[in-house]
Amino acid sequence: MKNRIVPSAFLFSFLLHAQLFAQLLLPDPEVNGDVSVEEALLVRRSTRAFIDSEPLSLNEVSQVLWSAQGITAYNWLRTAPSAGALYPMQIYLVAERVDSLSPGIYRYLPDSNSIEHIASGCFLDAIAKASLEQMWMRDAQAMVVIAADFDIVTDVYGSRGVRYVYMEAGHVSQNIYLQCVSLCLGTTAAGAFNDEAVTAILRLPDEEAPLYLMPIGR
Numbered sequence: 416m417k418n419r420i421v422p423s424a425f426l427f428s429f430l431l432h433a434q435l436f437a438q439l440l441l442p443d444p445e446v447n448g449d450v451s452v453e454e455a456l457l458v459r460r461s462t463r464a465f466i467d468s469e470p471l472s473l474n475e476v477s478q479v480l481w482s483a484q485g486i487t488a489y490n491w492l493r494t495a496p497s498a499g500a501l502y503p504m505q506i507y508l509v510a511e512r513v514d515s516l517s518p519g520i521y522r523y524l525p526d527s528n529s530i531e532h533i534a535s536g537c538f539l540d541a542i543a544k545a546s547l548e549q550m551w552m553r554d555a556q557a558m559v560v561i562a563a564d565f566d567i568v569t570d571v572y573g574s575r576g577v578r579y580v581y582m583e584a585g586h587v588s589q590n591i592y593l594q595c596v597s598l599c600l601g602t603t604a605a606g607a608f609n610d611e612a613v614t615a616i617l618r619l620p621d622e623e624a625p626l627y628l629m630p631i632g633r
Protein backbone atom coordinates (compact mmCIF):
# COMPACT_ATOMS: atom_id res chain seq x y z
CA MET A 416 0.00 0.00 0.00
CA LYS A 417 2.74 2.38 1.10
CA ASN A 418 4.69 1.63 -2.07
CA ARG A 419 1.71 2.65 -4.15
CA ILE A 420 1.02 5.91 -2.34
CA VAL A 421 4.56 7.25 -2.44
CA PRO A 422 5.06 6.98 -6.24
CA SER A 423 1.61 8.44 -6.97
CA ALA A 424 2.22 11.36 -4.55
CA PHE A 425 5.57 11.94 -6.20
CA LEU A 426 3.97 11.80 -9.65
CA PHE A 427 1.23 14.25 -8.60
CA SER A 428 3.80 16.70 -7.23
CA PHE A 429 5.91 16.35 -10.38
CA LEU A 430 2.93 17.00 -12.66
CA LEU A 431 1.87 20.00 -10.55
CA HIS A 432 5.34 21.53 -10.86
CA ALA A 433 5.56 20.73 -14.56
CA GLN A 434 2.22 22.53 -15.03
CA LEU A 435 3.42 25.54 -13.01
CA PHE A 436 6.61 25.74 -15.05
CA ALA A 437 4.72 25.37 -18.32
CA GLN A 438 2.67 28.49 -17.53
CA LEU A 439 4.09 31.86 -16.57
CA LEU A 440 1.97 34.57 -15.02
CA LEU A 441 2.68 37.91 -16.76
CA PRO A 442 3.00 41.30 -15.04
CA ASP A 443 -0.29 43.21 -14.78
CA PRO A 444 -0.92 45.53 -17.73
CA GLU A 445 -0.37 49.30 -17.40
CA VAL A 446 -3.59 51.15 -18.19
CA ASN A 447 -2.33 54.74 -17.84
CA GLY A 448 0.26 55.15 -20.57
CA ASP A 449 1.96 58.44 -21.49
CA VAL A 450 0.97 58.49 -25.18
CA SER A 451 -2.52 59.57 -26.26
CA VAL A 452 -4.48 57.54 -28.81
CA GLU A 453 -4.24 60.52 -31.19
CA GLU A 454 -0.45 60.68 -30.90
CA ALA A 455 -0.19 56.93 -31.41
CA LEU A 456 -2.35 57.15 -34.54
CA LEU A 457 -0.25 60.04 -35.83
CA VAL A 458 3.13 58.37 -35.48
CA ARG A 459 2.19 54.72 -36.12
CA ARG A 460 4.32 53.36 -38.97
CA SER A 461 5.28 49.88 -40.08
CA THR A 462 8.82 49.32 -38.84
CA ARG A 463 11.18 46.80 -40.37
CA ALA A 464 14.52 48.00 -38.99
CA PHE A 465 15.32 47.37 -35.35
CA ILE A 466 18.35 49.27 -34.14
CA ASP A 467 18.70 48.20 -30.53
CA SER A 468 19.55 44.62 -29.70
CA GLU A 469 18.64 45.00 -26.02
CA PRO A 470 16.07 42.40 -24.95
CA LEU A 471 12.44 43.31 -24.49
CA SER A 472 11.32 43.33 -20.89
CA LEU A 473 8.64 40.95 -19.68
CA ASN A 474 6.52 44.03 -18.92
CA GLU A 475 6.73 45.16 -22.54
CA VAL A 476 5.85 41.72 -23.86
CA SER A 477 3.01 41.40 -21.38
CA GLN A 478 1.63 44.80 -22.40
CA VAL A 479 1.68 43.90 -26.11
CA LEU A 480 -0.05 40.55 -25.52
CA TRP A 481 -2.66 42.22 -23.33
CA SER A 482 -3.34 44.82 -26.04
CA ALA A 483 -4.02 41.98 -28.47
CA GLN A 484 -6.50 39.93 -26.42
CA GLY A 485 -6.41 40.98 -22.77
CA ILE A 486 -9.54 40.59 -20.67
CA THR A 487 -11.03 44.01 -19.87
CA ALA A 488 -14.58 43.41 -18.56
CA TYR A 489 -16.81 40.78 -16.93
CA ASN A 490 -13.89 38.27 -16.97
CA TRP A 491 -14.75 37.66 -20.60
CA LEU A 492 -14.75 40.71 -22.89
CA ARG A 493 -11.43 41.67 -24.44
CA THR A 494 -9.40 44.61 -25.77
CA ALA A 495 -10.47 43.92 -29.39
CA PRO A 496 -14.06 43.53 -30.65
CA SER A 497 -15.20 40.06 -31.74
CA ALA A 498 -18.31 39.06 -33.73
CA GLY A 499 -20.74 37.56 -31.19
CA ALA A 500 -17.96 37.81 -28.59
CA LEU A 501 -16.86 34.37 -29.77
CA TYR A 502 -13.12 35.13 -29.62
CA PRO A 503 -11.65 32.78 -32.22
CA MET A 504 -8.16 34.33 -32.04
CA GLN A 505 -5.13 32.62 -30.54
CA ILE A 506 -2.10 34.77 -29.85
CA TYR A 507 1.40 33.30 -29.88
CA LEU A 508 4.65 34.83 -28.75
CA VAL A 509 7.87 33.80 -30.48
CA ALA A 510 10.47 35.01 -27.98
CA GLU A 511 14.08 35.36 -29.04
CA ARG A 512 15.49 38.08 -26.78
CA VAL A 513 13.08 38.70 -23.91
CA ASP A 514 14.18 39.21 -20.30
CA SER A 515 13.39 36.26 -17.98
CA LEU A 516 12.10 34.18 -20.87
CA SER A 517 13.98 31.39 -22.57
CA PRO A 518 13.79 31.59 -26.38
CA GLY A 519 10.80 29.68 -27.66
CA ILE A 520 7.16 29.64 -28.63
CA TYR A 521 4.47 30.54 -26.10
CA ARG A 522 0.68 30.77 -26.27
CA TYR A 523 -1.05 33.72 -24.59
CA LEU A 524 -3.80 32.73 -22.13
CA PRO A 525 -6.07 35.78 -21.73
CA ASP A 526 -8.08 34.36 -18.81
CA SER A 527 -5.05 34.27 -16.52
CA ASN A 528 -2.89 36.88 -18.36
CA SER A 529 -0.19 34.25 -18.63
CA ILE A 530 1.77 32.42 -21.28
CA GLU A 531 2.03 28.70 -21.83
CA HIS A 532 5.26 27.18 -23.10
CA ILE A 533 4.91 25.35 -26.43
CA ALA A 534 8.46 24.79 -27.70
CA SER A 535 12.03 25.84 -26.93
CA GLY A 536 14.49 27.34 -29.40
CA CYS A 537 15.05 30.26 -31.78
CA PHE A 538 12.50 30.31 -34.58
CA LEU A 539 12.65 33.81 -36.11
CA ASP A 540 15.14 32.80 -38.80
CA ALA A 541 12.94 29.91 -39.96
CA ILE A 542 9.82 32.08 -39.88
CA ALA A 543 11.56 34.83 -41.88
CA LYS A 544 12.56 32.27 -44.53
CA ALA A 545 8.97 30.97 -44.58
CA SER A 546 7.80 34.56 -45.12
CA LEU A 547 9.12 34.97 -48.67
CA GLU A 548 12.59 35.56 -47.24
CA GLN A 549 11.60 38.70 -45.31
CA MET A 550 14.87 38.45 -43.42
CA TRP A 551 14.36 41.75 -41.56
CA MET A 552 12.10 39.72 -39.26
CA ARG A 553 15.19 38.02 -37.79
CA ASP A 554 16.34 41.28 -36.19
CA ALA A 555 13.26 41.60 -34.02
CA GLN A 556 13.48 40.66 -30.35
CA ALA A 557 10.20 38.78 -30.53
CA MET A 558 7.21 38.15 -32.74
CA VAL A 559 3.50 38.08 -32.01
CA VAL A 560 1.52 35.71 -34.21
CA ILE A 561 -2.22 36.11 -34.65
CA ALA A 562 -3.87 32.79 -35.47
CA ALA A 563 -7.54 31.84 -35.56
CA ASP A 564 -9.90 28.91 -35.30
CA PHE A 565 -12.40 29.70 -38.08
CA ASP A 566 -14.86 26.97 -36.98
CA ILE A 567 -15.63 28.86 -33.76
CA VAL A 568 -17.19 31.63 -35.87
CA THR A 569 -18.48 29.74 -38.95
CA ASP A 570 -20.35 27.28 -36.67
CA VAL A 571 -22.46 30.27 -35.58
CA TYR A 572 -22.47 32.58 -38.63
CA GLY A 573 -21.92 30.15 -41.50
CA SER A 574 -19.68 31.21 -44.37
CA ARG A 575 -20.03 34.89 -43.40
CA GLY A 576 -18.01 34.02 -40.32
CA VAL A 577 -14.89 33.78 -42.49
CA ARG A 578 -14.93 37.53 -43.15
CA TYR A 579 -15.63 38.18 -39.47
CA VAL A 580 -12.43 36.36 -38.54
CA TYR A 581 -10.33 38.40 -40.97
CA MET A 582 -11.94 41.63 -39.74
CA GLU A 583 -11.15 40.67 -36.15
CA ALA A 584 -7.52 39.97 -37.02
CA GLY A 585 -7.34 43.58 -38.25
CA HIS A 586 -8.64 44.88 -34.94
CA VAL A 587 -6.14 42.83 -32.97
CA SER A 588 -3.30 43.88 -35.23
CA GLN A 589 -4.12 47.59 -34.91
CA ASN A 590 -4.22 47.25 -31.12
CA ILE A 591 -0.70 45.80 -31.25
CA TYR A 592 0.50 48.59 -33.56
CA LEU A 593 -0.81 51.31 -31.24
CA GLN A 594 0.46 49.60 -28.11
CA CYS A 595 3.91 49.34 -29.69
CA VAL A 596 3.92 53.09 -30.41
CA SER A 597 3.06 53.75 -26.79
CA LEU A 598 5.99 51.55 -25.67
CA CYS A 599 8.44 53.06 -28.22
CA LEU A 600 8.62 49.71 -29.99
CA GLY A 601 8.29 49.00 -33.68
CA THR A 602 6.25 46.40 -35.53
CA THR A 603 4.80 45.50 -38.91
CA ALA A 604 1.74 43.40 -39.68
CA ALA A 605 3.00 40.82 -42.17
CA GLY A 606 0.61 38.70 -44.18
CA ALA A 607 3.06 37.38 -46.79
CA PHE A 608 4.15 33.94 -45.60
CA ASN A 609 3.75 30.29 -46.43
CA ASP A 610 0.82 29.02 -44.36
CA GLU A 611 1.95 25.40 -44.15
CA ALA A 612 5.53 26.25 -43.21
CA VAL A 613 4.55 28.75 -40.52
CA THR A 614 1.90 26.36 -39.16
CA ALA A 615 4.54 23.65 -38.84
CA ILE A 616 7.18 25.90 -37.26
CA LEU A 617 4.69 27.17 -34.67
CA ARG A 618 3.26 23.67 -34.02
CA LEU A 619 -0.25 25.08 -34.45
CA PRO A 620 -3.08 22.62 -33.78
CA ASP A 621 -5.04 21.41 -36.87
CA GLU A 622 -7.97 23.76 -36.22
CA GLU A 623 -5.85 26.95 -36.18
CA ALA A 624 -4.57 29.00 -39.12
CA PRO A 625 -1.90 31.74 -38.91
CA LEU A 626 -3.18 35.12 -40.14
CA TYR A 627 -0.62 37.78 -39.24
CA LEU A 628 3.01 37.80 -38.13
CA MET A 629 4.05 40.86 -36.14
CA PRO A 630 7.79 41.07 -35.39
CA ILE A 631 8.38 43.38 -32.41
CA GLY A 632 11.60 45.28 -31.81
CA ARG A 633 13.13 48.56 -30.73
Ligand SMILES: Cc1cc2nc3c(=O)[nH]c(=O)nc-3n(C[C@H](O)[C@H](O)[C@H](O)COP(=O)(O)O)c2cc1C
Nearest residue numbers: 459460461462463546547549603604605606607608
Ligand atom coordinates in the same frame (compact mmCIF):
# COMPACT_ATOMS: atom_id res chain seq x y z
C1 LIG B 1 -2.97 42.66 -44.96
C2 LIG B 1 -1.59 43.26 -44.86
C3 LIG B 1 -0.48 42.48 -45.13
C4 LIG B 1 0.81 43.03 -45.02
N1 LIG B 1 1.88 42.21 -45.22
C5 LIG B 1 3.14 42.72 -45.10
C6 LIG B 1 4.27 41.88 -45.26
O1 LIG B 1 4.18 40.68 -45.48
N2 LIG B 1 5.50 42.44 -45.12
C7 LIG B 1 5.67 43.77 -44.83
O2 LIG B 1 6.81 44.21 -44.73
N3 LIG B 1 4.59 44.59 -44.65
C8 LIG B 1 3.34 44.10 -44.77
N4 LIG B 1 2.24 44.90 -44.54
C9 LIG B 1 2.45 46.30 -44.11
C10 LIG B 1 2.23 47.29 -45.26
O3 LIG B 1 3.27 47.18 -46.19
C11 LIG B 1 2.16 48.72 -44.67
O4 LIG B 1 1.09 48.81 -43.79
C12 LIG B 1 2.03 49.78 -45.76
O5 LIG B 1 3.23 49.86 -46.50
C13 LIG B 1 1.68 51.16 -45.21
O6 LIG B 1 2.69 51.59 -44.30
P1 LIG B 1 2.36 51.97 -42.79
O7 LIG B 1 1.83 50.73 -42.09
O8 LIG B 1 3.65 52.44 -42.20
O9 LIG B 1 1.31 53.05 -42.79
C14 LIG B 1 0.96 44.38 -44.65
C15 LIG B 1 -0.16 45.16 -44.36
C16 LIG B 1 -1.41 44.61 -44.43
C17 LIG B 1 -2.61 45.46 -44.06
